[in-house]
Amino acid sequence: MSITDLLTNINKEDQSVPLAVEKAIPQIEKVIAYIVTQLKQGGRLFYMGAGTSGRLGILDASECPPTYGVSPDLVVGLIAGGDHAIRHAVENAEDHPLQGWKDLEAYNITSKDFVIGIAASGTTPYVIRAIEQCNMHQIPTACITCNPNSPLAQVAQLPIEVVVGPEFVTGSSRMKAGTAQKLVLNMISTSTMIQLGRVKGNSMVEMQMTNAKLVERGIQMIIKETNASREVATNLLNEFKNVRAAVEHFLKNR
Numbered sequence: 001m002s003i004t005d006l007l008t009n010i011n012k013e014d015q016s017v018p019l020a021v022e023k024a025i026p027q028i029e030k031v032i033a034y035i036v037t038q039l040k041q042g043g044r045l046f047y048m049g050a051g052t053s054g055r056l057g058i059l060d061a062s063e064c065p066p067t068y069g070v071s072p073d074l075v076v077g078l079i080a081g082g083d084h085a086i087r088h089a090v091e092n093a094e095d096h097p098l099q100g101w102k103d104l105e106a107y108n109i110t111s112k113d114f115v116i117g118i119a120a121s122g123t124t125p126y127v128i129r130a131i132e133q134c135n136m137h138q139i140p141t142a143c144i145t146c147n148p149n150s151p152l153a154q155v156a157q158l159p160i161e162v163v164v165g166p167e168f169v170t171g172s173s174r175m176k177a178g179t180a181q182k183l184v185l186n187m188i189s190t191s192t193m194i195q196l197g198r199v200k201g202n203s204m205v206e207m208q209m210t211n212a213k214l215v216e217r218g219i220q221m222i223i224k225e226t227n228a229s230r231e232v233a234t235n236l237l238n239e240f241k242n243v244r245a246a247v248e249h250f251l252k253n254r
Contacts, residue, residue: 010175013168017179020164021187027160028187031142034158035114035188036195038140043112045075045192046104050094050126052174053118053144053181054079055086060185068198069206069242075189078103080126093126100130109139116188117143118181120173122150131155144184146177160184200225205244209237218243226250 001009035045047057058077065072080099081090093099104115115134117127122145132155134141143156146164153159162184164176193199198206203224209215215237222233225247236246 010168013176014179017162017164017176018183020162021180021183024160024162024184027158028184031116031158031160032188032191032195034140034142035192038112038114039074039192039196041112043110043114044073044107046078046107046109046113046115047076047118047185048078048100048103048115048127048130049118050080050085050124051089052178053120053124053127056178056181056185057116057118058086060182060189064189064193066208066210067204068193069208070193070198076107080124094124095126097125097129100126101133104130104134109134109137111138111140113139115139115141117141117152117156118145118185119143119150119152120146120177120181122147122152124152128152128155144181146173146180200244203243205247206242209241218246222246222250226254 039045047061048054049057054077058079061075061077064070064075079085080096081093084090085093115131117131119127128151131141131143131152135155135157141156142158142160143152144160144162145152146162148161148163153161162180164180167173167175167177169175203221205221207214207218209218218237219230219233221243222228222236223230226233228250236250237243240246240249
């Protein structure tokens with residue numbers, strides 16, 4: 001194929017992914033409702049996977065603190081092979097059936113928590129055995145997989161199956177399957193944080209202002225909510241370091 005043909009056909013395949021995710025919305029909804037219940041009771045959310053699946057879980061987890069102002073311990077991403085595997089392929093790491101549970105035990109996981117196993121194929125031993133162990137310890141579980149009736153879906157209490165079909169490059173699950181997993185993770189973390197009250201309207205009022213762009217966004221949010229001058233909004237943000245707190249203080253004391 002020419003480059004144009006390659007791009008056109010990859011894009012054509014990618015367009016089928018959101019439609020596959022749409023079919024799984026009832027499954028996703030059940031998972032989110034359970035997660036919210038667990039987190040409100042002081043639990044945590046764990047993602048675990050190998051390769052692309054593990055990296056996507058870590059990506060989603062790592063974005064929750066700056067976006068929603070939550071503790072880095074609230075949503076945790078684990079990958080087969082440890083942190084080194086985030087950037088480098090760790091051969092056979094996913095084939096160690098006992099390591100996933102050991103990685104969870106290092107966090108003193110309890111029945112208050114919630115664990116989601118992510119595996120495109122649904123056959124990853126690192127994930128499957130960990131989910132089985134969670135079930136044995138009364139820890140609620142879910143999974144995100146792209147194969148129907150996979151071994152992982154059979155052991156997870158709440159399976160999410162997004163069947164995207166064959167990849168453009170056979171077996172390259174970082175493509176459509178990876179896109180599907182990212183879309184589902186977006187839904188899970190975003191909807192969960194909204195349910196927990198970490199968003200007001202559609203604004204990230206709990207975000208951590210770690211750069212000039214986000215500081216400016218915070219100032220604009222305060223102005224929008226309070227009709228305060230830019231100077232007042234800036235001073236409020238400097239004082240409270242948090243959009244919600246700044247707005248609440250202004251409205252209470254105006």
